Each structure stands twice: as structure tokens, then as C-alpha cells.
Amino acid sequence: MDIITEDYSIKYDTETSTIHWQGIMRLNGKEYNPIAELLNEIAALEPSQITLNLQKLEGLNSSGITMLGKFIFKLAKKKTIGLLIQCSKKITWQQKSVKNFQRLMPKLQIEWD
16 A cells, blocks of 8 residues: 655555655646545545654645645545644645645644654
8 A cells, every 4th residue: 555656655554544655746636646546545444543644745736735635625524534644844835734734624633843
């Protein structure tokens, strides 16, 4: 359940239900489909909580932010899965965008390093 390329990687830790993101993601809209599918597969496992560790994800374009937002909105509708996002204050896009995800899922927890 991992996606690894030259520019970025997404690795799922089944024991902790943590998705570790790393690198720079500047894909076109449809290029995010395999990542969205991976996120949906993980949500289908119905863990009590999913953690998105974004602390090493240095870049994410608007298409990627939209894809994440859609995933978070789906989780919010389910109401059975909690979500924790781990972020880095050193990464500009995270400072600007992650707080907006709470509008989609008010119970979303955010941890800053």
C-alpha cells in the first residue's frame, strides 16, 4: 500500500494507521487518482483513527490540496474515523492550508512540530 517515485513517497504503516508523506508533489489533477484510491482503501479498513504525517511533505500544489480536502470531507461524513494531521511550521504551504481542512472536518486534530 505504498506509492514511491523519484519526487515523493507515500507509505502506510498498518500498525499505527499512519500515512507518511515525503517529498514534493506537483501533479496534474488526474495524476492524484492513485493516491486518492490509496487513501480510500485505507479508510475502507475502518481504523478508529488515521494519521496523516505531512511533516516531510515539502510541496503540494492546489490539485493535491483539493484531493486531500475531498478525502477529509469523506471522512467527516463517515463520522466513525478520527483524523490527526501532523504538520511542520517550517513548511509554508502547510501553514497556509492545513487549518482550512478543519472547516471540512471540525473534529480534525492538528499537531505542529
